Amino acid sequence: MICVIGGAGYIGSHCVKRLLERDHKVVTLDNLEAGHRAAIVGGEFVQGDYTDRQTLDTLFTSYPIECVMHFAAYASVAESMTDPAKFYRLNVVGGYTLLEAMRAHRIPYLIFSSSAATYGEPRQIPIPEDHPQQPTNAYGETKRAFEQMLRWYDVAFGLRSVSLRYFNAAGADPEGQLGEDHHPETHLIPLVLLTALGKRPVLKIFGTDYDTPDGTAIRDYIHVTDLADAHILAAESLKGGAPTTAYNLGNGLGYSVREVVRTAEEVVGHPIPQEEAPRRAGDPARLVASADRAKRELGWQPQYADLRTIIETAWRWHSTHPDGYGDRL
Ligand SMILES: NC(=O)c1ccc[n+]([C@@H]2O[C@H](COP(=O)([O-])OP(=O)(O)OC[C@H]3O[C@@H](n4cnc5c(N)ncnc54)[C@H](O)[C@@H]3O)[C@@H](O)[C@H]2O)c1
Known part of the structure; x- marks a missing residue:
């Protein structure tokens, strides 16, 4: 079973839909702070906050979860510059709580929504994965910090992960059921x-x-359904024994x-x-x-x-x- 954290949001909801189409069992955890109940098209749903360890303990003992897909973060670059604390609290400290709970419950795989913002000012175009990561905003810095935590959680604890560095997620479910509805909208x-x-x-x-x-x-605009497919492929690759790594997802x-x-x-x-x-x-x-x-x-x-x-x-x-x-x- 796959646990989708932030599955009521824009990209997570498209991913849940795609996972269900591919016959995966899914449980979504979302506190609906930015997501939408109507965007969860199926599977199980738990309303709760992933920064709360007890919520995670209950979730992870209630369902046979093998892989977590983690979409839930604050993502406004501009806001991250005026209130970086808010971004560190959710994207890094919350991420730490999640990793500790996964470790305790022996959940082996994580797919993480990282970002092109981890690179900062590009030195070459197109940007490859081994481009230096020097974020120019606090949002990108929190994403990079969590990527680094993931590296060491593999080295020390064997928790394997794929960080997917999205460029600009765009488009909507080709069947018209799901779409993008952020408040405020910045895309x-x-x-x-x-x-x-x-x-x-x-x-x-x-x-x-x-x-x-x-x-x-x-x-670089990349369709949200194509992003969803990459998550499924990344989860399959981890299950097949692939090492912890990061991929760019763009056009x-x-x-x-x-x-x-x-x-x-x-x-x-x-x-x-x-x-x-x-x-x-x-x-x-x-x-x-x-x-x-x-x-x-x-x-x-x-x-x-x-x-x-x-x-x-x-x-x-x-x-x-x-x-x-x-x-x-
Ligand atoms: N949209 C893009 O173009 C883009 C680009 C690069 C990276 N990303 C990353 O992709 C991820 C998803 O982006 P999105 O546009 O779908 O965002 P979104 O805001 O639509 O979705 C995030 C979801 O997480 C939920 N959430 C937030 N805090 C939570 C908490 N404490 N507990 C449980 N649920 C919580 C929200 O309610 C929401 O449903 C984010 O991590 C973002 O940084 C997005």
Whole structure:
């Protein structure tokens, strides 16, 4: 059985759905602080906080869990710069509580949601896994700290793990059942589509003077269902004896902010109000992954890599769920 912590959130909920489709038994642990009950499409559900050891002890004695997929973290880069304590408390101290409980209950495998933010300012593009990890914000630093804990928990205790460093998760369940509903929303594609729906007045384009072909920042967008598939492959690889490691998950293709907006306008069929704004501090010009290792070693093959497909699936969700899951109005 697989325990999905944070399975009511955006990426975790897509992963739960995919696991169930592949006949895995799943228990989701989520405190619903940021997630949505309606996003859990099946399996068992326990509402609780993973930073609470007793909750974990009860969960781990109640279900025959072999692998934990850990999605539950604070993830706002901007907030991590004004309140790093909050990020260390959940992402690192909470992570420690989780690892200690896994150790006590002899749960052998963990898949961790890490981030491209662990790399900091890129020195080469596309970014390979052995690129130096020098985060430029506290969020990325907490993700890196937990990755390092994982390394030593394997060396000393034999708890094996895969850290998956996502670039920009995007898109929605191709069947239209699940989508992205963050409060506040900070990700580009939902912001563009919520503006297209008239839910937001205007899309701000931060930085139009980068050293890129159209002057706007370039990011690597990877479909959330493709991320889910990588989790399943990573869990299978650990079960097959693979060592603790980390993989980048991205497209290897970068798209500029203007390309995203233009493609979204084609998908929605009308212009989207937009306004140019100065660059935000700490935003690099380009962040693009090399995901060759995940493809080679895990056999991962993204199926929804095309930007238009990513935006079409996201639009199907937003246009049919203009208020998201409708539980935070
Ligand atoms: N979205 C992205 O583009 C992206 C990119 C890189 C890395 N990540 C990482 O992926 C993970 C998932 O991202 P997401 O966008 O799905 O986030 P999300 O906020 O939608 O999901 C996180 C889930 O964890 C739950 N949670 C939070 N604290 C909890 C606690 N103490 N106990 C139990 N549950 C708790 C929330 O209720 C929510 O359902 C995060 O760790 C994030 O750092 C995301």
